[in-house]
Amino acid sequence: MANTRTALWVIVVAQFFGTSLWFTPNAVLPGLADTWGVTTEDLGRLTGSVQLGFIIGTLAFALSGLADRWRASRIFLVSAVTGALTNGLFALSPSLEIGLALRFVTGLCLAGIYPVGMKLVASWAPEKKGLVLGWLVGMLTLGTAFPHLMRAISPGWGWQPVVLASSVLAIAAGLMIARLGDGPGLPATGRFDWGGVIRSFREPRFRAAALGYFGHMWELYAVWALAPLLVAASLGPLGSDRTLVSVTAFAFIAAGTVGCVLGGMLSRRIGSARVAFGALWVSGLMCLLWPWFEAVPTWLAVILLLVWGMAVIADSPQFSALAAEAAPGHAVGSSLAIMNSIGFLLTVFAIELTANYWQSLGTGVTWLLVLGPVLGLLALLPLCRDR
Template sequence: MDISTTPTDSSATAAAPPRSRSRIFPWVVFGLTFGLMLSDYMSRQVLAAVFPMLKSEWGLSDSRLGSLSSIVALMVGLLAFPLSLVADRWGRVRSMLIMATVWSLATLLCALATGYGQMLGARFLVGVGEAAYGSVGAAVMLSVFAPRLRASLSGAFLAGGSFGSVLGVALGGVVAAHIGWRWTFALMAGLGLLLVGAFRILITESDLRRHTFAESPVTGEADAAPTGNAVRAPLSSLFSSVSVWCAYIGGGLQLFVAAVLMAWLPSFFNRSYSLPTDRAGLVASGYVLLIGTGMVGCGILTDRVGRRHPARQWSSALVYCTISLILLTVAFSLRTGPVQLTLLALGALTAAGSAGATSSMVATLTHASLRATAFATVTLANNVFGLALGPLVVGFLADHYGLATALRLVPLTYLGAIAALAVGRYTYPAGLRRLARWDMASSAA
């Protein structure tokens, strides 16, 4: 497999791919990267479905059970940036194949574990494999589509995490109940390895290069023909403008609430609605599906409103945050009942609605040669400000004030996201000009 980042065979790059393949190939890339995103989160979250069995069979404490889950998030947070940088320099397709193979084989090791220590080591390897997939996969997927589709595709890709989580828990619970918990991990591992094989056959680095859109540094729009990236941007360009900082921070803060909903809604329905554990989890999974559906729908809407005026993507993100702030604040202030459940459902639809928009903003404000590393920075911000921090903060507040009170305070996080996004919207033109000046200076050199 050719892993270079610039074309070396002029005859290969000069010949354009067949028209039909040119149209189909981007969607093949999307389908396989999305499928691997599902596999990523199914392998990560299937553990929750077998917690009771592991606790009973191995006599584990809740803290040890929690560590089996948190070790994956810890590795993702620590390794996403360096591994994405390696993928940008070494080859994104090969890196993705290695990542997916590592997390799939590590998931198979989970099935073979005979105790806590072995399971912890296997979960550590799951986190290592999954660490940079979200950023590298997003970079590969977006590279073969026109920029006008970025928010839609980013939202759909990120929603794969929500859908994968639901599938992992639901399917894992059914399989574990019928044929044992070890088979749940074996099933997830097999799915991942099948997708790796399909990706290896259908997508190569050279194919990806031929279908990559070249972008104008000023508008972010694609040129007439695809090309490779010959110029490498310095890492400092990832943080070269106020607007891109605001996109990182605003995107992370808007996921704070979504992360809390995914982690704590089962407990909320169990305690506030007196639902048994299985029914509480089932009801909560419906709200998680709404979060994922909203990410897709809001991404599509963002692309429509920003097609002619990309700056409107910032405005759409601000609208989604404002809607969720109002709906969720009111919902958690009401008594239990149908009205509260309805408002929670509506708020869940926009809870992570700006995820696609903020990813698209980062893609526009950073150089294409560092696209995977830019998305790794997005992943880092999402974990630091949202996915890891949210459930932890709510757990601390719930210990002191009760879960219902803690959840009433959670939507206030949107105020920080709104402030960051508003500043980013104001400084966006300056961020584009800074990127354009750097690109022209590096090209001249």
């Protein structure tokens, strides 16, 4: 069996590789526009399709207890390989309609990568959840940003190779986790517990963490989905440079990796609840003020984007750590899955709302996201007082 340090590095790298499947259409929007005539509204549909697939997948895992019955490493392997296949077929699909269906199935597969990865981390280092989940979600963030970087460094490739590169990484992720196996902390229960996970919401601390997470999710994926548009608007005359926009969008999202890691380290000192509260406060403030930042110099706008990118995801691993601590020991995987499922359901509405109003409101769509951080902060207050 691998030692804990090695195991954690394998998991976080595999998470980076596996989650590179998530936002490939957003990274190659110009190519999709040339090939299929994709508009901003269509981009919202593509993103919403993968989110919907993820929601249904996590809901099935949670309500069936599957995430706690079968070995997490096996679920991760099957999900990563299948997701790689559907993502590859997306690159070869002849139309937007078929692409939407394939993105939905990719979302189903991601339900066996992201929350299952969190369970794997908990099984190897249960005593350091806030720290190691910071690394894990940081790798998810880097994986989300990676297609933007691929798009920037391969302007002559077309959009299909960028998508296929994510499939190759996902296959590598599945093989890495299959070789590693599960940790000793959370063995599979060997039984189904249909609906038993709902009992987690009776725990006040789990309920507070989940409600804070839901407020955070209303903002997060809408901001990531709009990243190329927000970046182009911030760059002024330089916003027409596709390569520059891709590089900056990568930096914007990838800055969250730093935020997650720093937040995980800070959680060891002040607790996960306070780290989550601070990050959510900063990201909510950026949503509120961003439409007024269009007039600032480009260099300052880029710095503010990086700050926002760090804050917008830094709270996510801490919400997961708080939830994992409060959930019943036999249902950690299912509890995290149901929390993810509800949170990602909210992202579908937020993404559709902001994508549909972008043409009329421009960067003012960020005002539509402010409510999430506000409600999340209110939910977190009791947990902050306890620590």
